[in-house]
Amino acid sequence: MGHILFQIHSSVWGIMILLFIISLIFYRQKIWSMILRLAYLVMIVTGVWMLTLHHFPALYDIKGVLAILLIGLMEMALGRRQKQKSVSLILVFAAIDLILILLIGYKIL
Secondary structure, rough: HHHHHHHHHHHHHHHHHHHHHHHHHHHOHHHHHHHHHHHHHHHEEEEEHHHHHHOOOHHEEEEHHHHHHHHHHHHHHHHHHOOOOOHHHHHHHHHHHHHHHHHOOOOOO
């Protein structure tokens, strides 16, 4: 069961990043951001499920907090893009956060 959850979770991460880029480019079309929010939900549910199966190890708790922060940064970037304001600083922080999440997720850290 854990392997299947990991596959779904990691696939949704890739899809989520792709949908985020599409949402930034096509910011006037709301369908992309709505699909992105659905990906957030799937990612959160599978992540919490895996945390439960592994009895909440501390490093993965930190990864979960960083993931929630990343979702917030992505939503802030999309909101600023809708208002046609600069999103570059938010994207830098989001990229750093994503790198940390991936390093923890693939057991490099």
